[in-house]
Amino acid sequence: MSIKKVSLTDxxxxxxTSRNVLERCASVNEYFDISFKVMLLGDSAVGKTCILxxxxxxxxxxxxxxxxxxxxxxxxxxxxxxxxxxxxIWDTAxxxxxxxxxxxxxRDAQAxxxxxxxxxxxxxxxxxxxxxxxHEYAQKDVVIMLLGNKSDMAAERVIKHEDGQxxxxxxxxxxxxTSAKTGVNVELAFHAIARELKHRAAEQPHEPKFQIHDYIExxxxxxxxxxxxx
Amino acid sequence: xxxxxxNKGGATWDTxxxxxxxxxxxxxxxxxxxxxxxxxxxxxxxxxxxxxFVHAQSFEDLTADSESNPDAELTGNRRSAVGDSEEVQxxxxxxxxxxxxxxxxxxxxxxxxxxxxxxxxxxxDVTGEAWRAHRKHVFVLSEAGKPIYTRYGxxxxxxxxxxxxxxxxxxxxxxxxxxxxxHADGYRVVFLHKSPLVLVGVSRSSxxxxxxxxxxxxxxxxxxxxxxxxxxxxVFRHKQNYDxxxxxxxxxxxxxxxxxxxxYDPGLLLxxxxxxxxxxxxxxxxxxxxxxxxxxxxxxxxxLAGSRLVTLxxxxxxxxxxxxxxxxxxxxxxxxxxxxxxxxxxxxLPKFNTAGFFHAHISYLEPASNLxxxxxxxxxxxxxxxxxxxxxxLERLRRRSAYKALQEAxxxxxxxxxxxxxxxxxxxxxxxxxxxxxxxxxLPVPYQGEEEHERLIRLYxxxxxxxxxxxxxxxxxxxxxxxxxxxxxxxxxxxxYLCFSPLGTKALAMSAVTKLLKWIRKEEDRLFILxxxxx
Numbered sequence: 001m002s003i004k005k006v007s008l009t010d011x012x013x014x015x016x017t018s019r020n021v022l023e024r025c026a027s028v029n030e031y032f033d034i035s036f037k038v039m040l041l042g043d044s045a046v047g048k049t050c051i052l053x054x055x056x057x058x059x060x061x062x063x064x065x066x067x068x069x070x071x072x073x074x075x076x077x078x079x080x081x082x083x084x085x086x087x088x089i090w091d092t093a094x095x096x097x098x099x100x101x102x103x104x105x106x107r108d109a110q111a112x113x114x115x116x117x118x119x120x121x122x123x124x125x126x127x128x129x130x131x132x133x134x135h136e137y138a139q140k141d142v143v144i145m146l147l148g149n150k151s152d153m154a155a156e157r158v159i160k161h162e163d164g165q166x167x168x169x170x171x172x173x174x175x176x177x178t179s180a181k182t183g184v185n186v187e188l189a190f191h192a193i194a195r196e197l198k199h200r201a202a203e204q205p206h207e208p209k210f211q212i213h214d215y216i217e218x219x220x221x222x223x224x225x226x227x228x229x230x
Numbered sequence: 231x232x233x234x235x236x237n238k239g240g241a242t243w244d245t246x247x248x249x250x251x252x253x254x255x256x257x258x259x260x261x262x263x264x265x266x267x268x269x270x271x272x273x274x275x276x277x278x279x280x281x282x283f284v285h286a287q288s289f290e291d292l293t294a295d296s297e298s299n300p301d302a303e304l305t306g307n308r309r310s311a312v313g314d315s316e317e318v319q320x321x322x323x324x325x326x327x328x329x330x331x332x333x334x335x336x337x338x339x340x341x342x343x344x345x346x347x348x349x350x351x352x353x354x355d356v357t358g359e360a361w362r363a364h365r366k367h368v369f370v371l372s373e374a375g376k377p378i379y380t381r382y383g384x385x386x387x388x389x390x391x392x393x394x395x396x397x398x399x400x401x402x403x404x405x406x407x408x409x410x411x412x413h414a415d416g417y418r419v420v421f422l423h424k425s426p427l428v429l430v431g432v433s434r435s436s437x438x439x440x441x442x443x444x445x446x447x448x449x450x451x452x453x454x455x456x457x458x459x460x461x462x463x464x465v466f467r468h469k470q471n472y473d474x475x476x477x478x479x480x481x482x483x484x485x486x487x488x489x490x491x492x493x494y495d496p497g498l499l500l501x502x503x504x505x506x507x508x509x510x511x512x513x514x515x516x517x518x519x520x521x522x523x524x525x526x527x528x529x530x531x532x533x534l535a536g537s538r539l540v541t542l543x544x545x546x547x548x549x550x551x552x553x554x555x556x557x558x559x560x561x562x563x564x565x566x567x568x569x570x571x572x573x574x575x576x577x578x579l580p581k582f583n584t585a586g587f588f589h590a591h592i593s594y595l596e597p598a599s600n601l602x603x604x605x606x607x608x609x610x611x612x613x614x615x616x617x618x619x620x621x622x623x624l625e626r627l628r629r630r631s632a633y634k635a636l637q638e639a640x641x642x643x644x645x646x647x648x649x650x651x652x653x654x655x656x657x658x659x660x661x662x663x664x665x666x667x668x669x670x671x672x673l674p675v676p677y678q679g680e681e682e683h684e685r686l687i688r689l690y691x692x693x694x695x696x697x698x699x700x701x702x703x704x705x706x707x708x709x710x711x712x713x714x715x716x717x718x719x720x721x722x723x724x725x726x727y728l729c730f731s732p733l734g735t736k737a738l739a740m741s742a743v744t745k746l747l748k749w750i751r752k753e754e755d756r757l758f759i760l761x762x763x764x765x
Contacts, residue, residue, distance in 0.1 A: 067480030068567045070575025
């Protein structure tokens, strides 16, 4: 095992959060203080890979649909309050035949980004099934965030912003609409996750709890008018 | 066009096309063959100690019905140890999909139907002339007549035609017969029934029925490699009219790409792979690097440069079949998703074991290069261990000069035929039977266009089908034409296909062969993988 798992229960923060957990990064000589595993989930073709590429490289993978095969593992280091947080991101294939291999890695993940496509109802309807799976296979305290992707495609929208909001509320998870094409809220989604995980790892009894919901609300770019109007 | 048959005694016949005279296959007279090294194991390119692959008599092996009698396929093979799945597992357990599907059967119901992979290029009018005009169609359907795959157009639009196909198959089978092919109006319709799937190929080309059937087998194994046969059987046993496209969603481009590979890659025809020309010192260093970076669950470590093999290290006594390797090549070649990051995917290697999945760790050594490392493991949970193997291999590699040699070799992944020094020789394909590797120079100018490239492969395919004719195999064959002269020769050690300028003569071709074999012998260090390693 090369990558040391950073356990959330480990009291890393005993002498402040600055204690460097220097680990070797396989790709570049990038050092980081703490690392977390994040997994992207959702039906096929909702835009999981596109969201990741937008976040990682700032580009949009337009054109042809390229299905992810199995799961795909990439790293990105973000800075949260002067701390280098490495996100190890699992991009998963949405197709049914890959379920068993994704199940095997659910429990390693500390955060899950669950995506649906606002232009396709079936992908939204399946969110409940995804959440059932998550409860079965993932860690109990996993951070979940619901994302309605493709918010730029206003004309084809079939899932209202409020529907997403309502579902998220029901399960008590944060929600936002994103667009891999325009980049709306993509950075925010990953940064909110990084922040939440960092705070959890470093949690001290006297420090106020990080409020991911409030953080998101304060930072969110409203995805223009179409969200509310429909 | 006259086809000229060259027999050992030197007698030649001019015969009408398709009516080639039979040549007696005398297996006992290898020793007095004119060139040394014709015998299996001593030919140029033969590995020095062990082979890397399941030793396959190429064509015959593939067409043998492996399912009905898996052992029969292996008995004739030298040192073949694969096929017995128990041997592989060694307590580590290749995951059997049968078990897990059982659990998931109920669970699947709560999922709304997922949409399929989007293939905009497919929207084609299946009633139009353009659709009919395609050279080769391939259809896959279930035994209930449900469409699973079509090469052109959409499956939905073809459900009637597939229903008719299934009706034909069932009608003939009701009389305890098997439908193999229909020949009509310049078309060949070939059927392959491999329960629970039915595959149908429709071709307007001159390709033999056997060849077409072999291509259908490839498609069949492509589907098995995605799901395992156990899962396929399980799914259809529970629900006869199951729509398999649901499980295969997003994989259509794999089958599309495989069918394209079958049109232009001589490796699939010869059941062999080609390697990146590389100094043997550098190659051995790379093999040693892979050998050291091992993990308990690791069965094969494969380093590829594009579609060329750089090296392959395997677990002792485990051999990879060419077909499985081609399926891996196809997986890597058809998806850009491995370009960055590290991929982890289940894959069944059907010639190894149709019942279970391996898990492959797939990554490019550098995002911009086409060096791809495939680590095949038996353990679904072992991603991080394999990721570590990759890291160790890379670290070691960067410290050595072999990496530089490799990167230089990547700039010239092929060689011009002029290196051989025979002006009339335009192109050739040489396969060493015992190593399962072939070598071939880059395509010369007249064949660089897609059309001409495919035409050359079709010519080779024709020669190949004559050398491997089921009842009257030829040992050698010379065929002169308006645009090129061709010569093919098979011995127990190698198969050789040559393409000469149309101005050349047969005598010249004969002398060229000797010269070429000498050249290959001289270059074998670089062109072949002579020292394959095991963990």
